[in-house]
Amino acid sequence: MQDSRLRLFSVLLLSIAAFLSVAGAVLTVLWLMLYPNHLAAALRSRALYLLLSLIGLVALVMTWSGGDGTSYLVRTGVLVILGFTIVRGWSPGEFLDLSVWIFGRKIGFDIGLAIEMTMQGFDEASREWARIGTALELKGIKPGIRSIPPLGVLLIHTRLTRARDQADLLITRGYHAGGSCCPVFRRSKKDIIASFCSILILFIAFFTVRDIFILVM
Protein backbone atom coordinates (compact mmCIF):
# COMPACT_ATOMS: atom_id res chain seq x y z
CA MET A 1 0.00 0.00 0.00
CA GLN A 2 1.60 3.25 -1.15
CA ASP A 3 -0.38 5.81 0.83
CA SER A 4 0.73 5.57 4.46
CA ARG A 5 -2.39 7.42 5.66
CA LEU A 6 -4.65 4.74 4.16
CA ARG A 7 -2.33 2.09 5.52
CA LEU A 8 -2.62 3.46 9.05
CA PHE A 9 -6.38 3.76 8.67
CA SER A 10 -6.66 0.17 7.41
CA VAL A 11 -4.36 -1.20 10.12
CA LEU A 12 -6.41 0.46 12.86
CA LEU A 13 -9.66 -0.98 11.50
CA LEU A 14 -8.18 -4.43 10.88
CA SER A 15 -6.59 -4.54 14.33
CA ILE A 16 -9.96 -3.86 15.93
CA ALA A 17 -11.63 -6.40 13.62
CA ALA A 18 -9.06 -9.11 14.36
CA PHE A 19 -9.31 -8.45 18.09
CA LEU A 20 -13.12 -8.48 18.13
CA SER A 21 -13.78 -11.87 16.53
CA VAL A 22 -12.27 -14.93 14.87
CA ALA A 23 -14.20 -14.05 11.71
CA GLY A 24 -12.53 -10.61 11.72
CA ALA A 25 -9.15 -12.27 12.21
CA VAL A 26 -9.68 -14.69 9.33
CA LEU A 27 -10.83 -11.88 7.04
CA THR A 28 -7.78 -9.85 8.09
CA VAL A 29 -5.55 -12.69 6.90
CA LEU A 30 -7.39 -12.66 3.56
CA TRP A 31 -6.87 -8.88 3.40
CA LEU A 32 -3.13 -9.36 3.99
CA MET A 33 -3.02 -11.61 0.93
CA LEU A 34 -3.62 -8.47 -1.13
CA TYR A 35 0.05 -7.74 -0.36
CA PRO A 36 1.68 -11.15 -0.81
CA ASN A 37 5.28 -9.89 -0.94
CA HIS A 38 5.07 -8.13 2.42
CA LEU A 39 3.19 -11.07 3.94
CA ALA A 40 5.80 -13.53 2.65
CA ALA A 41 8.61 -11.33 4.04
CA ALA A 42 6.82 -11.21 7.42
CA LEU A 43 6.41 -14.99 7.45
CA ARG A 44 10.16 -15.40 6.96
CA SER A 45 10.87 -13.58 10.23
CA ARG A 46 12.13 -15.75 13.09
CA ALA A 47 10.91 -13.17 15.61
CA LEU A 48 7.36 -13.70 14.35
CA TYR A 49 7.48 -17.40 15.15
CA LEU A 50 9.00 -16.69 18.54
CA LEU A 51 6.11 -14.37 19.37
CA LEU A 52 3.56 -16.81 17.97
CA SER A 53 5.02 -19.56 20.17
CA LEU A 54 4.64 -17.36 23.24
CA ILE A 55 1.05 -16.59 22.26
CA GLY A 56 0.48 -20.31 21.72
CA LEU A 57 1.77 -20.98 25.22
CA VAL A 58 -0.62 -18.44 26.73
CA ALA A 59 -3.47 -19.93 24.65
CA LEU A 60 -2.67 -23.39 26.01
CA VAL A 61 -2.80 -22.11 29.59
CA MET A 62 -6.12 -20.39 28.82
CA THR A 63 -7.56 -23.60 27.39
CA TRP A 64 -6.46 -25.62 30.42
CA SER A 65 -8.03 -23.07 32.74
CA GLY A 66 -11.35 -23.25 30.90
CA GLY A 67 -11.03 -20.23 28.61
CA ASP A 68 -11.23 -20.05 24.81
CA GLY A 69 -7.52 -20.44 24.03
CA THR A 70 -8.11 -21.19 20.33
CA SER A 71 -9.95 -17.92 19.77
CA TYR A 72 -7.23 -16.02 21.64
CA LEU A 73 -4.51 -17.73 19.59
CA VAL A 74 -6.18 -16.93 16.26
CA ARG A 75 -7.06 -13.32 17.10
CA THR A 76 -3.79 -12.35 18.76
CA GLY A 77 -1.72 -14.34 16.26
CA VAL A 78 -3.33 -12.49 13.36
CA LEU A 79 -2.74 -9.17 15.13
CA VAL A 80 0.96 -9.97 15.35
CA ILE A 81 1.12 -11.12 11.72
CA LEU A 82 -0.65 -7.90 10.71
CA GLY A 83 1.94 -5.82 12.59
CA PHE A 84 4.88 -7.69 11.05
CA THR A 85 3.40 -7.41 7.54
CA ILE A 86 2.74 -3.70 7.83
CA VAL A 87 6.27 -3.06 9.11
CA ARG A 88 7.65 -4.94 6.07
CA GLY A 89 5.81 -2.48 3.84
CA TRP A 90 7.36 0.52 5.59
CA SER A 91 9.86 2.62 3.71
CA PRO A 92 12.15 5.26 5.30
CA GLY A 93 10.55 8.69 5.74
CA GLU A 94 6.94 7.47 5.71
CA PHE A 95 6.34 7.81 9.44
CA LEU A 96 7.79 11.31 9.39
CA ASP A 97 5.43 12.28 6.56
CA LEU A 98 2.48 10.68 8.31
CA SER A 99 3.23 12.24 11.67
CA VAL A 100 3.69 15.73 10.20
CA TRP A 101 0.43 15.31 8.28
CA ILE A 102 -1.44 14.32 11.47
CA PHE A 103 0.18 16.47 14.17
CA GLY A 104 1.78 19.36 12.29
CA ARG A 105 5.35 20.57 11.85
CA LYS A 106 6.36 20.99 15.47
CA ILE A 107 5.20 18.07 17.59
CA GLY A 108 4.45 16.00 14.47
CA PHE A 109 8.00 16.39 13.24
CA ASP A 110 9.41 15.36 16.64
CA ILE A 111 7.13 12.32 16.91
CA GLY A 112 7.85 11.32 13.30
CA LEU A 113 11.59 11.69 13.78
CA ALA A 114 11.45 9.57 16.95
CA ILE A 115 9.47 6.84 15.15
CA GLU A 116 11.82 6.90 12.14
CA MET A 117 14.85 6.58 14.41
CA THR A 118 13.20 3.75 16.32
CA MET A 119 12.39 1.88 13.11
CA GLN A 120 15.94 2.44 11.88
CA GLY A 121 17.12 1.14 15.26
CA PHE A 122 15.15 -2.10 14.77
CA ASP A 123 16.82 -2.64 11.41
CA GLU A 124 20.26 -1.90 12.84
CA ALA A 125 19.67 -4.16 15.84
CA SER A 126 18.71 -6.95 13.48
CA ARG A 127 21.95 -6.45 11.50
CA GLU A 128 23.95 -6.27 14.74
CA TRP A 129 22.42 -9.54 15.86
CA ALA A 130 23.55 -11.10 12.58
CA ARG A 131 27.06 -9.67 13.10
CA ILE A 132 27.20 -11.08 16.62
CA GLY A 133 26.23 -14.43 15.10
CA THR A 134 29.13 -14.12 12.64
CA ALA A 135 31.53 -13.16 15.44
CA LEU A 136 30.48 -16.21 17.48
CA GLU A 137 30.88 -18.42 14.43
CA LEU A 138 34.36 -17.04 13.76
CA LYS A 139 35.34 -17.69 17.37
CA GLY A 140 33.90 -21.19 17.20
CA ILE A 141 31.39 -20.49 19.97
CA LYS A 142 28.03 -22.23 19.73
CA PRO A 143 25.25 -19.87 20.84
CA GLY A 144 23.17 -21.28 23.68
CA ILE A 145 20.86 -20.17 26.48
CA ARG A 146 23.84 -19.16 28.63
CA SER A 147 25.13 -16.81 25.95
CA ILE A 148 21.83 -14.91 25.65
CA PRO A 149 22.28 -12.55 28.70
CA PRO A 150 25.78 -11.26 27.76
CA LEU A 151 24.81 -10.92 24.10
CA GLY A 152 21.58 -9.15 25.07
CA VAL A 153 23.56 -6.71 27.20
CA LEU A 154 25.97 -6.22 24.30
CA LEU A 155 23.12 -5.46 21.92
CA ILE A 156 21.50 -2.98 24.34
CA HIS A 157 24.89 -1.38 24.93
CA THR A 158 25.54 -0.82 21.23
CA ARG A 159 22.00 0.50 20.73
CA LEU A 160 22.40 2.99 23.59
CA THR A 161 25.78 4.09 22.27
CA ARG A 162 24.29 4.58 18.81
CA ALA A 163 21.36 6.54 20.28
CA ARG A 164 23.77 8.82 22.15
CA ASP A 165 25.79 9.39 18.96
CA GLN A 166 22.63 10.17 17.02
CA ALA A 167 21.52 12.65 19.69
CA ASP A 168 24.94 14.33 19.55
CA LEU A 169 24.72 14.50 15.76
CA LEU A 170 21.28 16.12 15.90
CA ILE A 171 22.54 18.74 18.36
CA THR A 172 25.66 19.36 16.25
CA ARG A 173 23.49 19.91 13.19
CA GLY A 174 21.46 22.50 15.11
CA TYR A 175 18.34 20.46 15.81
CA HIS A 176 16.31 21.92 18.67
CA ALA A 177 12.65 21.03 18.16
CA GLY A 178 10.29 20.61 15.22
CA GLY A 179 11.27 21.04 11.61
CA SER A 180 9.97 21.56 8.12
CA CYS A 181 8.78 18.63 6.11
CA CYS A 182 6.35 18.61 3.20
CA PRO A 183 4.66 15.22 3.21
CA VAL A 184 3.97 13.70 -0.18
CA PHE A 185 1.59 10.75 -0.49
CA ARG A 186 1.00 8.58 -3.51
CA ARG A 187 -2.22 6.65 -3.81
CA SER A 188 -3.32 3.84 -6.11
CA LYS A 189 -6.74 2.36 -6.86
CA LYS A 190 -5.65 -0.77 -5.02
CA ASP A 191 -5.06 1.34 -1.87
CA ILE A 192 -8.62 2.69 -1.98
CA ILE A 193 -10.13 -0.76 -2.61
CA ALA A 194 -8.05 -2.29 0.20
CA SER A 195 -9.10 0.48 2.62
CA PHE A 196 -12.74 -0.05 1.69
CA CYS A 197 -12.30 -3.78 2.31
CA SER A 198 -10.91 -3.07 5.77
CA ILE A 199 -14.07 -1.07 6.60
CA LEU A 200 -16.20 -4.02 5.47
CA ILE A 201 -14.11 -6.43 7.55
CA LEU A 202 -14.62 -4.27 10.64
CA PHE A 203 -18.37 -4.23 10.04
CA ILE A 204 -18.47 -8.01 9.69
CA ALA A 205 -16.35 -8.47 12.82
CA PHE A 206 -18.45 -5.97 14.74
CA PHE A 207 -21.76 -7.55 13.77
CA THR A 208 -20.46 -11.00 14.73
CA VAL A 209 -19.67 -9.68 18.21
CA ARG A 210 -22.99 -7.86 18.46
CA ASP A 211 -24.83 -11.08 17.54
CA ILE A 212 -23.07 -12.81 20.41
CA PHE A 213 -24.19 -10.07 22.81
CA ILE A 214 -27.78 -10.41 21.55
CA LEU A 215 -27.64 -14.18 22.09
CA VAL A 216 -26.26 -13.68 25.62
CA MET A 217 -29.02 -11.23 26.44
Next chain:
Amino acid sequence: MKLILEQVRATRGDWQFSADATFLPGIHLVTGRVGSGKTTLAGVVAGTLAPGSGRVHREGIGSTTLSLQYPEYHVTGATLAKEAASYGVSPDDALSRAALSGRGADDPFILSRGELKWFHLACLSLRRWDLLVLDEPFSALDCRGKKRACEQIALLSPGIVLVCTHEQQHLPRTDFLWEMQNGDLHYLGKVPEALPRWQTAPKAVRTLLSQGCIPANLTDRDLGEALCRIRD
Protein backbone atom coordinates in the same frame (compact mmCIF):
# COMPACT_ATOMS: atom_id res chain seq x y z
CA MET B 1 47.92 -26.68 2.64
CA LYS B 2 46.08 -24.89 -0.14
CA LEU B 3 43.03 -22.70 -0.70
CA ILE B 4 41.46 -22.84 -4.15
CA LEU B 5 38.76 -20.54 -5.48
CA GLU B 6 37.30 -22.27 -8.51
CA GLN B 7 35.36 -19.91 -10.76
CA VAL B 8 33.82 -18.17 -7.78
CA ARG B 9 31.25 -15.56 -8.75
CA ALA B 10 29.01 -13.29 -6.69
CA THR B 11 26.69 -10.49 -7.72
CA ARG B 12 25.24 -7.54 -5.90
CA GLY B 13 22.91 -5.56 -8.16
CA ASP B 14 24.92 -4.65 -11.26
CA TRP B 15 28.24 -5.25 -9.52
CA GLN B 16 29.98 -8.57 -10.09
CA PHE B 17 32.72 -10.35 -8.20
CA SER B 18 34.82 -13.04 -9.77
CA ALA B 19 37.83 -14.98 -8.54
CA ASP B 20 39.79 -17.93 -9.86
CA ALA B 21 42.78 -18.39 -7.63
CA THR B 22 45.02 -20.65 -5.58
CA PHE B 23 46.48 -19.46 -2.29
CA LEU B 24 49.53 -21.24 -0.89
CA PRO B 25 51.01 -20.79 2.60
CA GLY B 26 52.54 -17.35 3.01
CA ILE B 27 51.43 -13.76 3.25
CA HIS B 28 49.14 -12.67 0.41
CA LEU B 29 48.60 -8.96 0.01
CA VAL B 30 45.30 -8.21 -1.74
CA THR B 31 45.08 -4.56 -2.72
CA GLY B 32 42.53 -2.57 -4.65
CA ARG B 33 40.51 0.59 -4.53
CA VAL B 34 37.57 1.13 -2.18
CA GLY B 35 34.60 -0.91 -3.44
CA SER B 36 36.74 -3.14 -5.65
CA GLY B 37 35.63 -6.33 -3.87
CA LYS B 38 38.25 -6.96 -1.17
CA THR B 39 35.71 -7.45 1.61
CA THR B 40 33.63 -9.78 -0.58
CA LEU B 41 36.77 -11.82 -1.26
CA ALA B 42 37.55 -11.90 2.47
CA GLY B 43 34.03 -13.13 3.27
CA VAL B 44 34.05 -15.79 0.56
CA VAL B 45 37.49 -17.09 1.56
CA ALA B 46 36.60 -17.18 5.26
CA GLY B 47 33.28 -18.88 4.54
CA THR B 48 31.03 -16.18 6.00
CA LEU B 49 29.72 -15.28 2.56
CA ALA B 50 28.36 -17.91 0.19
CA PRO B 51 29.33 -17.28 -3.44
CA GLY B 52 26.62 -17.19 -6.07
CA SER B 53 28.45 -19.86 -8.07
CA GLY B 54 31.76 -21.66 -8.09
CA ARG B 55 33.51 -23.60 -5.34
CA VAL B 56 35.94 -22.92 -2.52
CA HIS B 57 38.29 -25.83 -1.75
CA ARG B 58 40.16 -25.79 1.55
CA GLU B 59 42.84 -28.46 1.35
CA GLY B 60 44.56 -29.27 4.63
CA ILE B 61 43.08 -26.21 6.31
CA GLY B 62 41.81 -26.87 9.81
CA SER B 63 41.49 -23.55 11.58
CA THR B 64 40.14 -20.48 9.78
CA THR B 65 39.19 -17.03 10.95
CA LEU B 66 38.34 -13.64 9.57
CA SER B 67 39.21 -10.29 11.06
CA LEU B 68 36.43 -7.89 10.11
CA GLN B 69 37.21 -4.28 9.33
CA TYR B 70 35.36 -2.94 12.38
CA PRO B 71 36.71 -4.43 15.61
CA GLU B 72 33.49 -3.84 17.54
CA TYR B 73 31.76 -6.42 15.33
CA HIS B 74 33.88 -9.07 17.03
CA VAL B 75 32.99 -8.15 20.59
CA THR B 76 30.98 -10.84 22.38
CA GLY B 77 32.38 -10.48 25.91
CA ALA B 78 31.35 -8.00 28.60
CA THR B 79 34.95 -7.40 29.74
CA LEU B 80 38.32 -7.39 28.03
CA ALA B 81 39.31 -10.55 29.91
CA LYS B 82 36.14 -12.36 28.79
CA GLU B 83 36.63 -11.03 25.28
CA ALA B 84 40.18 -12.44 25.15
CA ALA B 85 38.91 -15.76 26.54
CA SER B 86 36.27 -15.89 23.77
CA TYR B 87 39.15 -16.13 21.27
CA GLY B 88 40.57 -19.03 23.27
CA VAL B 89 43.66 -17.11 24.34
CA SER B 90 45.07 -16.15 27.73
CA PRO B 91 43.59 -12.79 28.82
CA ASP B 92 46.88 -11.76 30.45
CA ASP B 93 48.86 -12.44 27.27
CA ALA B 94 46.36 -10.61 25.08
CA LEU B 95 46.18 -7.61 27.38
CA SER B 96 49.94 -7.46 27.65
CA ARG B 97 50.41 -7.67 23.87
CA ALA B 98 47.85 -4.91 23.37
CA ALA B 99 49.53 -2.72 26.02
CA LEU B 100 46.39 -2.94 28.17
CA SER B 101 47.78 -4.87 31.14
CA GLY B 102 45.65 -4.63 34.28
CA ARG B 103 42.52 -3.61 32.37
CA GLY B 104 40.92 -7.04 32.13
CA ALA B 105 37.77 -5.90 33.96
CA ASP B 106 37.16 -2.97 31.60
CA ASP B 107 34.26 -2.86 29.18
CA PRO B 108 35.59 -3.36 25.61
CA PHE B 109 33.50 -0.43 24.43
CA ILE B 110 35.29 2.12 26.56
CA LEU B 111 38.37 1.58 24.39
CA SER B 112 38.85 3.74 21.33
CA ARG B 113 38.30 1.96 18.04
CA GLY B 114 42.07 1.93 17.46
CA GLU B 115 42.75 0.36 20.86
CA LEU B 116 39.99 -2.19 20.31
CA LYS B 117 41.39 -3.02 16.87
CA TRP B 118 44.83 -3.55 18.33
CA PHE B 119 43.41 -5.71 21.12
CA HIS B 120 41.51 -7.80 18.57
CA LEU B 121 44.63 -8.26 16.42
CA ALA B 122 46.59 -9.18 19.56
CA CYS B 123 44.04 -11.90 20.39
CA LEU B 124 44.22 -13.30 16.85
CA SER B 125 48.02 -13.26 16.82
CA LEU B 126 48.15 -15.43 19.96
CA ARG B 127 46.65 -18.39 18.12
CA ARG B 128 47.90 -20.33 15.15
CA TRP B 129 45.62 -20.27 12.15
CA ASP B 130 45.85 -22.35 8.99
CA LEU B 131 43.92 -19.64 7.20
CA LEU B 132 43.73 -16.11 8.55
CA VAL B 133 41.90 -13.43 6.58
CA LEU B 134 42.52 -9.86 7.64
CA ASP B 135 40.06 -7.40 6.12
CA GLU B 136 41.53 -3.89 6.40
CA PRO B 137 43.75 -4.73 9.39
CA PHE B 138 45.19 -1.22 9.45
CA SER B 139 41.90 0.68 9.68
CA ALA B 140 41.55 2.77 12.85
CA LEU B 141 45.25 2.34 13.68
CA ASP B 142 47.71 5.21 13.86
CA CYS B 143 51.13 5.04 12.16
CA ARG B 144 52.71 3.37 15.18
CA GLY B 145 49.91 0.84 15.34
CA LYS B 146 50.17 0.11 11.62
CA LYS B 147 53.93 -0.52 11.93
CA ARG B 148 53.32 -2.86 14.87
CA ALA B 149 50.55 -4.64 12.97
CA CYS B 150 52.91 -5.14 10.00
CA GLU B 151 55.47 -6.71 12.34
CA GLN B 152 52.81 -8.99 13.85
CA ILE B 153 51.50 -10.08 10.44
CA ALA B 154 55.02 -11.12 9.42
CA LEU B 155 55.01 -13.55 12.37
CA LEU B 156 51.67 -15.15 11.44
CA SER B 157 53.08 -17.57 8.84
CA PRO B 158 53.39 -20.57 8.14
CA GLY B 159 49.65 -20.61 7.46
CA ILE B 160 47.86 -18.84 4.63
CA VAL B 161 47.43 -15.19 5.55
CA LEU B 162 45.32 -12.90 3.37
CA VAL B 163 45.76 -9.20 4.01
CA CYS B 164 43.02 -7.29 2.18
CA THR B 165 43.77 -3.58 2.34
CA HIS B 166 43.89 -0.28 0.53
CA GLU B 167 46.64 0.94 2.88
CA GLN B 168 49.28 2.81 0.92
CA GLN B 169 51.90 3.69 3.50
CA HIS B 170 52.69 0.84 5.88
CA LEU B 171 52.61 -2.67 4.43
CA PRO B 172 53.75 -6.01 5.80
CA ARG B 173 56.43 -8.28 4.37
CA THR B 174 54.57 -9.92 1.50
CA ASP B 175 55.08 -13.19 -0.35
CA PHE B 176 52.35 -12.96 -2.99
CA LEU B 177 50.71 -9.92 -4.51
CA TRP B 178 47.10 -9.74 -5.70
CA GLU B 179 44.96 -6.93 -6.98
CA MET B 180 41.19 -6.49 -7.07
CA GLN B 181 40.05 -4.53 -10.11
CA ASN B 182 36.32 -3.78 -10.44
CA GLY B 183 35.37 -7.02 -8.74
CA ASP B 184 37.93 -9.23 -10.51
CA LEU B 185 40.79 -10.79 -8.59
CA HIS B 186 44.14 -10.73 -10.40
CA TYR B 187 47.28 -12.55 -9.36
CA LEU B 188 50.30 -10.35 -9.96
CA GLY B 189 52.95 -12.81 -8.78
CA LYS B 190 55.58 -13.15 -6.10
CA VAL B 191 57.16 -10.12 -4.48
CA PRO B 192 59.36 -8.41 -5.66
CA GLU B 193 58.94 -9.67 -9.26
CA ALA B 194 55.26 -8.67 -9.28
CA LEU B 195 55.81 -5.06 -8.26
CA PRO B 196 56.12 -3.56 -11.79
CA ARG B 197 52.69 -5.06 -12.65
CA TRP B 198 50.99 -3.45 -9.65
CA GLN B 199 48.51 -0.85 -10.90
CA THR B 200 47.47 0.53 -7.50
CA ALA B 201 50.99 0.51 -6.07
CA PRO B 202 51.71 3.04 -3.33
CA LYS B 203 53.41 6.26 -4.41
CA ALA B 204 56.69 5.27 -2.75
CA VAL B 205 56.82 2.01 -4.73
CA ARG B 206 55.90 3.77 -7.99
CA THR B 207 58.62 6.37 -7.42
CA LEU B 208 61.21 3.66 -6.82
CA LEU B 209 60.10 1.68 -9.88
CA SER B 210 60.23 4.80 -12.05
CA GLN B 211 63.86 5.19 -10.97
CA GLY B 212 64.54 1.61 -12.04
CA CYS B 213 64.88 0.38 -8.50
CA ILE B 214 62.85 -2.62 -7.35
CA PRO B 215 62.57 -2.91 -3.55
CA ALA B 216 63.18 -6.35 -2.03
CA ASN B 217 59.78 -6.21 -0.34
CA LEU B 218 57.14 -3.77 0.89
CA THR B 219 58.09 -3.08 4.49
CA ASP B 220 59.22 0.40 5.53
CA ARG B 221 62.75 -0.97 5.88
CA ASP B 222 62.74 -2.48 2.37
CA LEU B 223 61.51 0.75 0.83
CA GLY B 224 64.08 2.74 2.84
CA GLU B 225 66.92 0.48 1.67
CA ALA B 226 65.78 0.78 -1.96
CA LEU B 227 65.72 4.55 -1.59
CA CYS B 228 69.27 4.47 -0.24
CA ARG B 229 70.36 2.48 -3.30
CA ILE B 230 69.04 5.25 -5.58
CA ARG B 231 70.88 7.90 -3.55
CA ASP B 232 74.07 5.84 -3.70
